[in-house]
Amino acid sequence: QCAAVCPTGAIIVKSNLKDVWKALYDDSKRVVVQVAPAVRVALGEEFGLSAGENVMGKIVAALRRLGFDEIYDTSVSADLTVMEESKEFVKKLESGDTTYPLFTSCCPAWVSYAQTKHPELTKYVSSCKSPMEMFGTVIKEHFKSRDIMDNKTTISVAVMPCTAKKAEAAREEFTRNDIPDVDYVITTTELVKMIKEIGIQFNELESEATDMPFSLYSGAGVIFGVTGGVTEAVIRRVVEDKSQQVLKEIEFLGVRGLEGVKVCELPMGELTLKIGIVSGLGNAEKLIKKIESGEEYFDFVEVMACPGGCISGAGQPFSHQPEKLDRAKGIYKADKVSQIKRSEENPLMMALYDGMLKHRTHELLHVEYRSDNV
Numbered sequence: 370q371c372a373a374v375c376p377t378g379a380i381i382v383k384s385n386l387k388d389v390w391k392a393l394y395d396d397s398k399r400v401v402v403q404v405a406p407a408v409r410v411a412l413g414e415e416f417g418l419s420a421g422e423n424v425m426g427k428i429v430a431a432l433r434r435l436g437f438d439e440i441y442d443t444s445v446s447a448d449l450t451v452m453e454e455s456k457e458f459v460k461k462l463e464s465g466d467t468t469y470p471l472f473t474s475c476c477p478a479w480v481s482y483a484q485t486k487h488p489e490l491t492k493y494v495s496s497c498k499s500p501m502e503m504f505g506t507v508i509k510e511h512f513k514s515r516d517i518m519d520n521k522t523t524i525s526v527a528v529m530p531c532t533a534k535k536a537e538a539a540r541e542e543f544t545r546n547d548i549p550d551v552d553y554v555i556t557t558t559e560l561v562k563m564i565k566e567i568g569i570q571f572n573e574l575e576s577e578a579t580d581m582p583f584s585l586y587s588g589a590g591v592i593f594g595v596t597g598g599v600t601e602a603v604i605r606r607v608v609e610d611k612s613q614q615v616l617k618e619i620e621f622l623g624v625r626g627l628e629g630v631k632v633c634e635l636p637m638g639e640l641t642l643k644i645g646i647v648s649g650l651g652n653a654e655k656l657i658k659k660i661e662s663g664e665e666y667f668d669f670v671e672v673m674a675c676p677g678g679c680i681s682g683a684g685q686p687f688s689h690q691p692e693k694l695d696r697a698k699g700i701y702k703a704d705k706v707s708q709i710k711r712s713e714e715n716p717l718m719m720a721l722y723d724g725m726l727k728h729r730t731h732e733l734l735h736v737e738y739r740s741d742n743v
């Protein structure tokens with residue numbers, strides 16, 4: 370295993386590129402890959418394309434040429450996260466426990482921060498696995514019987530904008546029977562390296578579609594890539610009025626924009642829910658202090674460790690503010706053109722809940738974060 374340098378220069382991160390190459394050339398392995406939402410609006414920059422240009426179709430084509438057997442979009446499991454987190458949010462509201470808000474759990478850097486610096490909060494961090502880990506579990510379950518039939522082992526790879534996802538994949542909670550649900554995480558810039566290494570002319574590639582049966586996802590799943598996206602997706606799920614007008618109104622609640630701290634109010638029945646959205650751990654710390662001192666109250670708080678969310682993750686090509694803005698625009702454009710806007714309208718969700726997840730939702734999609742299992 371070799372080491373790669375984090376683009377921020379802050380840390381040296383482990384690279385699994387050699388392991389991935391090895392698996393790709395091993396006939397006894399079925400190599401399955403998922404690609405996170407934020408990757409599509411940044412990877413093209415390394416090939417001279419504009420920041421924010423959605424190159425997901427080209428990424429799929431490149432991954433196929435690299436030899437990956439099945440290619441999926443993490444937006445699918447972001448839809449699963451929305452389904453589960455919305456349920457948890459409603460349950461929390463019904464419980465009447467107003468000590469702390471429900472904190473999101475998609476960002477592993479935030480989860481570790483909460484566990485180490487604020488053990489008192491861990492009970493209030495959502496028990497939902499991150500979209501990457503949910504998909505990792507679903508992929509391993511899906512290919513379990515086929516692996517026996519084909520005498521193969523499924524290797525699950527995730528292309529992420531993030532270096533913290535490598536540590537997340539290695540956590541004990543995400544290993545079942547000593548096998549990790551996500552075997553290897555490679556960053557956006559590591560994928561660029563692979564593409565360049567075998568000389569794929571990325572810009573010349575025609576767009577290709579992801580594979581069945583996990584090929585459907587909603588715009589709500591795609592917006593996970595930017596700060597406020599998880600919140601907007603959850604609001605789309607929990608509001609009763611599913612009209613186009615309300616969908617549009619949600620955009621203007623204050624969930625969008627790259628500010629490090631955003632606050633919005635959501636009328637729900639007789640209640641007005643208060644929602645906080647923070648990106649950057651410094652901003653999270655300030656918000657926690659305000660909550661603990663009683664200065665602020667929130668029902669739901671989304672935390673992303675990277676300023677602006679995953680679009681500016683440490684595994685992405687290095688970016689300045691203008692690129693970040695363009696990447697965010699690219700994410701919202703992808704949502705705009707998606708036919709399915711809400712996670713619950715994704716037909717794949719129903720198929721999963723009626724099939725693999727039946728009676729196993731908690732076992733497969735949730736995790737318990739405690740202060741002693743960092």
Ligand code: SF4
Binds near residue numbers: 680
């Ligand atoms: Fe990773 Fe940053 Fe996204 Fe958190 S916000 S999941 S650290 S890329």
